[in-house]
Amino acid sequence: MKNVQDRQDCYQISHTREDSKLIIYLSGEFALGNLNAFSADIQDLLQTNGIRAIDFDLSEVSYVDSAAALAILNLQKTAASGDILSRLVNPREEIERLFGVIDQDALSHPPLKTKETRENLVFQVGENSLAIVRDLVGFITFFGELMAAITYAVLHPRSVRAKDVLFYMKRAGVDGLPIVGLISTLIGLIIAFMSFLQLRLIGANIYVPALVSFAMVKELGPIMTAILVAGRSGSAFAAEIGTMAVNEEVDALQTMGFDPVSFLAVPKITALVIVVPVLTLYADLFGILGGLLVGSIGFDMSFQTYIIQSLKAVEVFDLATSLIKAGVFAVLIAGIGCQKGFQARWGAQDVGKYTTSAVVSAIFLIVVADSFFAVIFYYLR
Amino acid sequence: MENDPIIAVENLAASFGDNTVFTDVSFQVRRAEVLVVAGESGCGKSTLLKIMIGLQKPSFGRVYFQGVDIIDADEKQLNHYRRNIGVLFQSSALFSSMTIGENIALPLYEYTDLDSETIELIVRMKLGMVNLTGYENHYPSELSGGMKKRAGIARAMALDPAVLFFDELSAGLDPVTAAELDDLILRTNQALGATMIIVTHELESICKISDRIIMLDKEAGGIIAEGNPKDMKEKATDPRVRNFFLRQAPQGGASRRAI
Numbered sequence: 226m227k228n229v230q231d232r233q234d235c236y237q238i239s240h241t242r243e244d245s246k247l248i249i250y251l252s253g254e255f256a257l258g259n260l261n262a263f264s265a266d267i268q269d270l271l272q273t274n275g276i277r278a279i280d281f282d283l284s285e286v287s288y289v290d291s292a293a294a295l296a297i298l299n300l301q302k303t304a305a306s307g308d309i310l311s312r313l314v315n316p317r318e319e320i321e322r323l324f325g326v327i328d329q330d331a332l333s334h335p336p337l338k339t340k341e342t343r344e345n346l347v348f349q350v351g352e353n354s355l356a357i358v359r360d361l362v363g364f365i366t367f368f369g370e371l372m373a374a375i376t377y378a379v380l381h382p383r384s385v386r387a388k389d390v391l392f393y394m395k396r397a398g399v400d401g402l403p404i405v406g407l408i409s410t411l412i413g414l415i416i417a418f419m420s421f422l423q424l425r426l427i428g429a430n431i432y433v434p435a436l437v438s439f440a441m442v443k444e445l446g447p448i449m450t451a452i453l454v455a456g457r458s459g460s461a462f463a464a465e466i467g468t469m470a471v472n473e474e475v476d477a478l479q480t481m482g483f484d485p486v487s488f489l490a491v492p493k494i495t496a497l498v499i500v501v502p503v504l505t506l507y508a509d510l511f512g513i514l515g516g517l518l519v520g521s522i523g524f525d526m527s528f529q530t531y532i533i534q535s536l537k538a539v540e541v542f543d544l545a546t547s548l549i550k551a552g553v554f555a556v557l558i559a560g561i562g563c564q565k566g567f568q569a570r571w572g573a574q575d576v577g578k579y580t581t582s583a584v585v586s587a588i589f590l591i592v593v594a595d596s597f598f599a600v601i602f603y604y605l606r
Numbered sequence: 607m608e609n610d611p612i613i614a615v616e617n618l619a620a621s622f623g624d625n626t627v628f629t630d631v632s633f634q635v636r637r638a639e640v641l642v643v644a645g646e647s648g649c650g651k652s653t654l655l656k657i658m659i660g661l662q663k664p665s666f667g668r669v670y671f672q673g674v675d676i677i678d679a680d681e682k683q684l685n686h687y688r689r690n691i692g693v694l695f696q697s698s699a700l701f702s703s704m705t706i707g708e709n710i711a712l713p714l715y716e717y718t719d720l721d722s723e724t725i726e727l728i729v730r731m732k733l734g735m736v737n738l739t740g741y742e743n744h745y746p747s748e749l750s751g752g753m754k755k756r757a758g759i760a761r762a763m764a765l766d767p768a769v770l771f772f773d774e775l776s777a778g779l780d781p782v783t784a785a786e787l788d789d790l791i792l793r794t795n796q797a798l799g800a801t802m803i804i805v806t807h808e809l810e811s812i813c814k815i816s817d818r819i820i821m822l823d824k825e826a827g828g829i830i831a832e833g834n835p836k837d838m839k840e841k842a843t844d845p846r847v848r849n850f851f852l853r854q855a856p857q858g859g860a861s862r863r864a865i
Contacts, residue, residue, distance in 0.1 A: 257718050257720070260720060291798060293761075325797070326793065328735070331730055331731065332736075337744070570747075571745075572702025572747065573703070575702075
C-alpha cells in the first residue's frame with residue numbers, strides 16, 4: 226500500500242483499436258494520488274476520431290481505490306455524452322465489488338439542505354438587531370435569575386459552596402497577583418514619567434505624586450484591575466460553563482434538581498466580589514510604587530516627600546468609591562462570563578464565540594458603569 | 607508481500623505513572639481482516655488503540671506498519687502512516703464548525719491536488735456509501751448519534767486508507783442503528799478491502815462482524831485469548847472469556863471489586 230502521493234508512476238495505460246472500437250488496457254495501481262494523471266491520459270484517448278465503442282480492460286489492474294473507480298465511471302459518462310458506448314471488462318472480483326458500491330444516484334442527488342449563503346444587507350441588519358434584542362432579553366432574564374440566586378445565597382449563606390468560592394478566589398485573586406502588580410507598576414511608572422516631563426517645564430514637579438495616586442485610586446486602579454480580571458477570569462468562567470453546557474453537564478445539574486445559576490454562577494460571583502476589591506487596592510499600591518520609582522530614581526524626589534504628596538491627594542472617600550466600583554465591576558465580569566457560558570450550545574466554536582463575547586461585553590460594561598460612577602460620585606461628594 | 611501482516615504489535619507495555627495498563631501485548635493484523643479488540647472496561651483497549659494510531663507512546667514495545675516501526679518514526683514517517691489510516695473516534699469527533707461535506711473534504715483538499723468539483727463528487731460518493739446521501743450541507747449538530755457515526759466513518763474513509771480504526775463503534779446507539787453500522791462495516795470491508803481494527807465490548811458486534819478477536823484482561827496485563835468469535839464463544843475454557851461471552855460477572859470477584 227502506498228501513500229496517496231507515491232502513486233504517480235504506478236500505472237500504465239495502453240490501447241489497441243479494432244475498427245471503431247477502442248480497447249484501453251489499464252494496468253497497475255489507480256488511486257487518489259494519480260487520479261488527475263490517469264484521467265487526463267484516458268481523456269486524451271477519448272478524443273480519438275471515429276470511435277463508437279470503448280472497452281476498459283481491467284484485468285491487469287492490481288489496485289483501485291474508490292476515488293479512482295469513481296473517476297473511471299465519470300470517464301464512461303463523458304464517453305456516453307459523445308455517443309460512445311463503453312464498458313468495463315475483465316475486472317477482478319474485488320474490483321467489481323468496489324465499482325458495485327458506488328451509488329450513481331447518490332452522486333447526482335441534490336443536497337437535502339441548501340448551502341448557507343450570505344443574505345443581503347437589510348436582512349443582515351435585521352437579523353443582527355434581533356440578535357441584540359434576544360441578547361438583551363437573555364441578559365435581563367439571567368440577571369433576574371442571578372439576583373434571586375444571590376438573594377437566596379445571602380439569606381442562606383450555608384447554601385453557597387464554600388470550597389468552590391475558595392477555589393475561584395485563588396484562581397482569580399491569588400494567581401492574578403503577579404500580572405496585576407506588574408501592569409499597575411508599569412502604569413504608575415508611565416504616568417509619573419510623562420507628567421514629570423510636562424510639569425517640570427513649569428516647575429510643578431511636586432504635584433506628580435498627587436497626580437499618580439489620584440489617577441490610580443480614582444480611575445486606573447479599578448479599571449485596569451477589572452479589565453485584567455475580565456481577560457483572565459471572565460473568559461475562564463465563560464469557557465468553563467460553555468464546555469459544561471456543550472457536554473450536557475448543565476442539563477445534568479438541572480435534572481438532578483440543582484439550579485445551574487446557584488450551583489455554577491453564585492460561587493464565581495461571590496469569589497470575584499471578594500477578590501476584585503482586594504486586587505484593586507493592591508493595584509493602587511503598586512501604581513503608586515511605580516510612580517515612586519520614577520520620582521526617586523529619575524527626578525531626585527525623596528521617598529518621604531513622594532509619600533506625603535501622594536497621600537495629600539487621596540481621601541478615604543476616594544478609596545471607598547474605588548472599592549464600591551471594584552465590587553460592581555466584579556459582579557459585571559462574573560455575571561457576563563457565566564451568562565455567556567450558559568448560552569453556548571453547539572461545540573467548540575460556540576464556546577470560543579461566547580468566551581470572546583464575555584470579555585468584550587464585560588469590558589464595555591465596565592467602561593459604561595465607570596462613566597455612571599464618575600457622575601454619581603461627583604454629586605455625592 | 608501480500609501475506610505479510612499489515613500491522614504487527616510486539617511486546618507492547620503501557621502505564622500512566624504507577625498505574626500499569628498492560629505489560630506485554632503482541633499480535634499481528636492481517637490484510638483486509640476485521641479484528642476486534644475486546645475486553646472489560648479499563649483493560650487498556652483504548653490505550654492500545656491510541657498507541658496504534660500514534661497518539662500515545664508506549665512505555666515499551668514496537669508497532670510496525672508494513673514493516674516500518676511507527677513508535678520511533680520521525681514526523682515524516684508518522685505523517686505517511688497517518689495518511690494510510692482512518693480513525694473513527696468514540697464521539698465521532700466531527701468538526702462542529704464545518705458541514706459534513708467539509709469534514710469529509712478536508713483531508714482530500716489537504717493531501718491531494720484534485721479540483722473542488724472532483725472532491726465534491728468524491729464526498730457525495732462517500733456519503734452514499736454510508737447512507738447519508740444529501741447530507742453534505744448539514745452541520746454535525748443537526749444529525750443524530752448514528753448519523754454522526756456514519757459521517758465519521760465517511761471522513762475516516764476519505765482517503766481510502768489501508769487500515770481503519772474504530773473506537774467503540776456502536777457505543778451509545780440503539781440496537782437497530784448499531785446493527786446497521788455493523789452491516790455498513792462489513793459492506794465497506796468487502797468493498798474496499800480495508801483492514802479494520804475495532805475496539806469494542808459490544809458482544810453483538812463482536813460476533814457478527816469480526817474475523818478474529820483479541821481479548822485483553824486487566825489483571826493478566828495483556829491478551830488472554832485470541833481466535834475467531836465462534837470458537838471463542840463456544841469452546842473457550844478460560845473462565846474470564848466465558849464470563850465475557852455469557853455477560854456474567856466473575857464469581858465474587860468483579861462484583862466485589864466494582865463496589
